Amino acid sequence: MKFLRHWRLLAxxxxxxxxxxxxxxxxxxxxFAAAAAEFHAALWSRAEADFGRFVQRYAKSTNTAPALLLxxxxxxxxxxxxxxIALLTDPANLATAHAAGAGDQFAQWTAEAQxxxxxxxxxxxxxxxxxxxxxxxxxxxxxxVNAAAARGQAGDWPQAxxxxxxxxxxxxxxxxxxxxxxxxxxxxGRLLLVQAELAQKNLAGAAGELAxxxxxxxxxxxxxxxQLLYQVKFGTGDFPAALAAATNLVQLAPLQKNPAGxxxxxxxxxxxxxxxxxxxxxVTAYAANLAANAPLELQQSAILKLATLSAAQKDFTNAxxxxxxxxxxxxxxxxxxxxxxxxxxxHLNQFxxxxxxxxxxxxxxxxxxxxxxxxxxxxxxxxxxxxxxxCDWLVTNPPAALADFSRxxxxxxxxxxxxxxxxxxxxxxxxxxxxxxxxxxxxxxLADYAMFPLVAQSLGDRALYQLLRVNLELTNAVAAATxxxxxxxxxxxxxxxxxxxxxxxxxxxxxxxxxxxxxxxGKFAARFPDSPLKPQALLAVARTFERxxxxxxxVTNYENWLALYPTNELRPQAEFALAQAKYQAGDATNxxxxxxxxxxxxxxxxxxxxxxxWLADEFFRAGNYVGAETxxxxxxxxxxxxxxxxxxxxxxxxxxxxxxxxxxxxxxxxFTKALDSNCPPEIAxxxxxxxxxxxxxxxxxxxxxxxxxxxxxxxxxxxxxxxxPADETGVRALGELAECSALMNDFESATNFYxxxxxxxxxxxxxxxxxxxxxGMTLEKAAALxxxxxxxxxLRLALGxxxxxxxxxxxxxxxxxxxxxxxxxxxLMQRLHEGNVDKVIDNLERWLPQLKSxxxxxxxxxxxxxx
Numbered sequence: 001m002k003f004l005r006h007w008r009l010l011a012x013x014x015x016x017x018x019x020x021x022x023x024x025x026x027x028x029x030x031x032f033a034a035a036a037a038e039f040h041a042a043l044w045s046r047a048e049a050d051f052g053r054f055v056q057r058y059a060k061s062t063n064t065a066p067a068l069l070l071x072x073x074x075x076x077x078x079x080x081x082x083x084x085i086a087l088l089t090d091p092a093n094l095a096t097a098h099a100a101g102a103g104d105q106f107a108q109w110t111a112e113a114q115x116x117x118x119x120x121x122x123x124x125x126x127x128x129x130x131x132x133x134x135x136x137x138x139x140x141x142x143x144x145v146n147a148a149a150a151r152g153q154a155g156d157w158p159q160a161x162x163x164x165x166x167x168x169x170x171x172x173x174x175x176x177x178x179x180x181x182x183x184x185x186x187x188x189g190r191l192l193l194v195q196a197e198l199a200q201k202n203l204a205g206a207a208g209e210l211a212x213x214x215x216x217x218x219x220x221x222x223x224x225x226x227q228l229l230y231q232v233k234f235g236t237g238d239f240p241a242a243l244a245a246a247t248n249l250v251q252l253a254p255l256q257k258n259p260a261g262x263x264x265x266x267x268x269x270x271x272x273x274x275x276x277x278x279x280x281x282x283v284t285a286y287a288a289n290l291a292a293n294a295p296l297e298l299q300q301s302a303i304l305k306l307a308t309l310s311a312a313q314k315d316f317t318n319a320x321x322x323x324x325x326x327x328x329x330x331x332x333x334x335x336x337x338x339x340x341x342x343x344x345x346x347h348l349n350q351f352x353x354x355x356x357x358x359x360x361x362x363x364x365x366x367x368x369x370x371x372x373x374x375x376x377x378x379x380x381x382x383x384x385x386x387x388x389x390x391c392d393w394l395v396t397n398p399p400a401a402l403a404d405f406s407r408x409x410x411x412x413x414x415x416x417x418x419x420x421x422x423x424x425x426x427x428x429x430x431x432x433x434x435x436x437x438x439x440x441x442x443x444x445x446l447a448d449y450a451m452f453p454l455v456a457q458s459l460g461d462r463a464l465y466q467l468l469r470v471n472l473e474l475t476n477a478v479a480a481a482t483x484x485x486x487x488x489x490x491x492x493x494x495x496x497x498x499x500x501x502x503x504x505x506x507x508x509x510x511x512x513x514x515x516x517x518x519x520x521x522g523k524f525a526a527r528f529p530d531s532p533l534k535p536q537a538l539l540a541v542a543r544t545f546e547r548x549x550x551x552x553x554x555v556t557n558y559e560n561w562l563a564l565y566p567t568n569e570l571r572p573q574a575e576f577a578l579a580q581a582k583y584q585a586g587d588a589t590n591x592x593x594x595x596x597x598x599x600x601x602x603x604x605x606x607x608x609x610x611x612x613x614w615l616a617d618e619f620f621r622a623g624n625y626v627g628a629e630t631x632x633x634x635x636x637x638x639x640x641x642x643x644x645x646x647x648x649x650x651x652x653x654x655x656x657x658x659x660x661x662x663x664x665x666x667x668x669x670x671f672t673k674a675l676d677s678n679c680p681p682e683i684a685x686x687x688x689x690x691x692x693x694x695x696x697x698x699x700x701x702x703x704x705x706x707x708x709x710x711x712x713x714x715x716x717x718x719x720x721x722x723x724x725p726a727d728e729t730g731v732r733a734l735g736e737l738a739e740c741s742a743l744m745n746d747f748e749s750a751t752n753f754y755x756x757x758x759x760x761x762x763x764x765x766x767x768x769x770x771x772x773x774x775x776g777m778t779l780e781k782a783a784a785l786x787x788x789x790x791x792x793x794x795l796r797l798a799l800g801x802x803x804x805x806x807x808x809x810x811x812x813x814x815x816x817x818x819x820x821x822x823x824x825x826x827x828l829m830q831r832l833h834e835g836n837v838d839k840v841i842d843n844l845e846r847w848l849p850q851l852k853s854x855x856x857x858x859x860x861x862x863x864x865x866x867x
Contacts, residue, residue, distance in 0.1 A: 032063045039070055048074035065100035068093050072109050081117035085110055104130055104137035111143070115150055124150035128163070131170055144170045145189045152195055161196030164189050175212075187213055187221050194228045198235070201451045206232045219255045226252055230268050234275070237453045243272040263289045263298040270305060279309050300326065300335045304342055316350040337371055337380055344368045344387050351394070365391045382411030386421050393424065402428035419445050419455040426466060435473045442467045461487060461494035468500050472507035477516075480504055484520075488527075498524065498531040506540050514544035535561070535568050543577065551585035572598070576607045579614075592618060609635050609644040616650070620657060629657035629666075648674050648683045655690055664698035667691075685729055688716045692736055696743070710740050731763040735771050742774070747782040751775060769805045769817035776801035776824060792832060799828050799835070806843060815847045830862055837862050 035050035051071035055064055068087065075084040087093060088110045097106040107130040114123035127147035131140045144163055148171075151160035164171045171189050190213050197206035210229055217225060230245035249265035258264075270285035286309070288294075289302035303326040310319035323343050327336065344367030351360035368388040375381050389404030405425040412418035426441030445463040449455035464487040471480035484504045488497055501524040508517035521541050528534070542557030558578035565571065575598055583591035595611040602608055616631030635641060635650035655670035671691035675684060695709040695716075702708055717733045717740065724730035738753030754775035758768050776798035783794035802825035805817055822844045829835040841859050845852045 028058050028061055028063070031057070032061075032067060035067070036070065039074060042077070044074045044077045047071070048078070062100070065097050065102045068096065069102060069105055069109065072106075072113075076109065076113055076116070079116075081113045084113040085117075088113070104134040104139050107133070108139050108143065111146065111150075115146070115153075120150040120154035121156075123147075124154065124159075140170050141174050141185055145185055145192065148189065148192045148196075152192060152199070157196045157199035161193055161200070164193050164196070184218060184221065187217055191221065191224050191228060194232075198228065198231055203232055203236050207236075219252065220257075223249070223252045223256050223261065227264075227268075230272075234272065235451075239272055239275040243269070243276060246272045259293070260295045260298065263294040267298060267301065267305075270302075274305075274309065279313055283309050296330075296333075297335075300330060300333060303329075304335075304339065307342060307346065311346050311349050314353060316346060316353070319346050337375070340367050341371055341380055341383055341387070344371070344384070348387055348390055361391055361394065377411065379412060382408045382421070383417065385411065386417060386424075389421070389424060389428075393428070398428045398431040402432060414449070414452075416449075416452055416454050416458075419449050419452065419459055422448075423459050423463060423466075426463075426470075430466065430470060430473075433473075435470050439467060439470045439474070442470065461491040461496050464491070465496040465500050465503075468503060472503065472510075475511060477508060477511050477513065480507055498528040498533050501527070502533050502537050502540065505537070506543075509540065509544050509547055512547050514547040517541075517544045517547075535565050535570055538564070539570055539574055539577075542574075546577075546581065546584075549584065551581050554581040555585055572602045572605045572607060575602070576605075576611065579611070583614075588618070603638075604640055606644070609638070609641040609646045609650075612638075612641075613646055613650065613653075616653065616657075620653075620660075625657045625660040629654050629661070629663075632657060633670075648679050648687075652683060652687050652690060655687075655694065659690075659694055659697070662697075664694045665701075667694040668698055681723070685720060685724070688720050689732075689736070692716055692740070696740070707744050710744050714740050726762060728762050728764065728767065731757055731760045731767055734760070735767060735774065738771065738774055738778070742778045742781065745781075747778050750778045751782075754778065765808065765812040766814045766817065769808070769814045769821070772801040772805050773817055773821050773824065776821075780824075780828070795828060795832055796834070799825055799832065802828070803835075806840060813847060818844065818847050819851065826858060826862060 031050070031054050035047055035054055038050060039047040048071055051067045051074065054061075054067045055071065058064060058067075061067075072084050072087045075081075075087065088106045094103070094106060097103045107126055111123045111126035111130070114120075114126060124147045127143040127150065130137065130143045131147075134140070137143075148160040148163045151157070151163065163169065166172060171186075175186055175189075190209055193209040194206045197203070197209060206228070210225065210232065213225055226245050226248045230242055230249060233239070233242035233245055246265065246269040249268055250262070253261040253265040266285050266288040270282045273279075273282035273285055283306060286302045286305045289298050294302070303322055307319040307322040307326075310316070310322060320343065323339055323346065326333075326339050330336070333339075344364045347360045347364035347367065351357060351364065354360070365388060368384040368391070371384040372381060372388070385404045386408035389401045389408060392398075392401035392404060402425065405421050405428055408421040409418055409425055412421055422441050423445050426438040426445070429435075429438035429441060442463045445455065445459055446467075464483050468480050468483040468487065471477075471483060481504060484500045487494065487500045491497065501520055505517045505520035505524065508514075508520060518541060521537050521544075524531070524537050525534070531537075538557075538561055542554055542561060545551070545554035545557060555578065558574055558581060561574050562571065562578065565574075575594065579591050579594035579598060582588075582594060592615065595614050598605075598611045599608055599615075612631055612635050616628050616635070619625070619627035619631055632650045632654035635644070636647050636654070641647065651670050651674035655667040655674075658664070658667040658670060668691060671687050671694060674687045675691070679687065692713040695713040698709055700706050700708050714737055717737045720733035721730050721737070724733070734753050735757050738750045738757065741747075741750035741753060754771045757763050757771035758775070763771070779794045779798035779801070783791040783798070786794070802821040805814075805821035806825060808814070808818070822840060825835075825840060826837060829837055829840070838859065841855050845855050848855075
């Protein structure tokens, strides 16, 4: 707001009344009157020159100070602001002014020139200095108001407000004297105070200052008041009052000198109607700015608004048409990037409204990326990143969405859009299991947007609900409960309230706090007795008893639930849970019946394959391996269950059941079928090992190739070694390769594989013990093929391997392999006549006291043979 003032000429200008000059007027007076006449006629250049000549010629005149002042004003009117300031601040001229009592007027016009030149801080300081240097000047009030206006123009609104609020200052004293009636100057000061409060986001303070303004104001000030009132009401979300202020603006606009006034008024009216969801009326208001006499930027804004409102009314075709109209009508408009962005957002909204139109999502991404290719560091780029983030989110690409949402949040100014970007950053972090980061993002949405009421209205309850979910994932029960309590307190009518309590109770159940969980569910029942989530809450109460565990109480609760809700969609969940609870309570017979019944009634339910698996496990536990095999087979052979995570494990278990009743060929078939390209790696390892075990026991399919099964087994083991070259799984496979090689009488390969196991740092001592014993047995087999005289060398090597296991340190010893090594070593020691049999037996008895009786008999036999 500019406060440039055209002052009345000084008393000497009375000479310009237009009548003939007095005959007695002196030459000096005629010279001054002639220059003043030129000034009065707005002949600024001539007036400037003539006043300059007057000052030079009549330096001692009483009119010198007025002449200097008028010369400065003539320069001012020509836009010669530096020259104006230089003339008024010249020390000699200032001395003349002070002598004539015009020092305050010189200061006033110096400040006016500084203000007009855009040096607002200097202007403010000059006006403030005027009030200090000339405390009795009638220009004091005007100076302090102008100083505040200059501070505002410089962006220093806190200082502007402070100047006008100073308790014993010029403005407040004048305001007290005028009381509530005021003057135009006081009204201008009040309006500046309103602007200062708005700039500092103190909407309540701004409203209070508006209340002090008199009801009757000149047209210009009434317009300013209506504008500021509109901003206050709009900012506080009082849109009906904002609409009234905007309507007043429309009425006042034709009286303003500002040609943009009507267009500004229609824009304000459209915005208020838009917030009140009176969209057709808002369209009419914005359309008024398409008139030819509206400023170009407001015409552009109107087209964009009309496109937005068309989209809001799902009229996407008309919205796109208006944006295309803009691009055609304003080809070189600086707003073209904004329009491209709006088109992208329009296509995005169209896709959200109709997911069957994926081309709209592609068009949206194309527009966003066009803008980002040209600019990645502006507010528009922030909106483009936000739009592209939505595109990524809608195609379930959380990593890309996170990058775009977080970049949007960093580029956008504090606003509703930035809040959305931060919220979606949290959602993407949540999807990527970065729960700590998600918590920070949701907390920012709750803490950083107090000045944006719409953020709390649209995102507040969602952010608290998500914060509850995050803290449950972080197993922070206290923080989760705090979020749930805040959700209920701040948003008592939110759709998330009952869901939040339910989620908290279920989380506490998972944290094994069943009593606390039941307290939450009790609160749920009291607060939301008619909630559609009540069946789910009661079902969750039953589950809390599983966590204690008090299975009989859980059974009672599930049975009661099933009686209360015979047709509820959660019935399959309750029936499955009841069957499990029956089994845990010791009633396996009824559990078996319920699981079988569940499969028959809910074969397409996701829990059905788990029920079938339970039946198979029950047969396996009972030793009925044929029945177990059949039930495991039912899991993976059911077409409806092939996407179940039990599909491959059931094939593994069917094979193990077949092996348990010695159907090794069938087992091999199950295992081979399971080893397709989709088998999870951890399951595939177990299947390969199981298949090797079955192949070693199965009869060869081709009697002419007796080693075919073992060769297939070595291929499978080789696959494991390649997939696990540096871990214990690979070492175990090497040990199995050694055993298969030995079975095929390939003793050289067997010993090489055993040696690799013993030397591998990934092998624990148990695997090393297995390899040492297997290596020793292989050496014994190899020795048996040599002439008797050549056998002792290999046998001594075998004995050394057995002793390495027998006399392991206490932290390495493996009793099961120690037993095997001992049983192999003792007869070999007797045969080679080497070693102390008694020490070996003593060591075995120390580690295997349960075998003491058998070992003592062995001692007697060996000692008898030695004697």
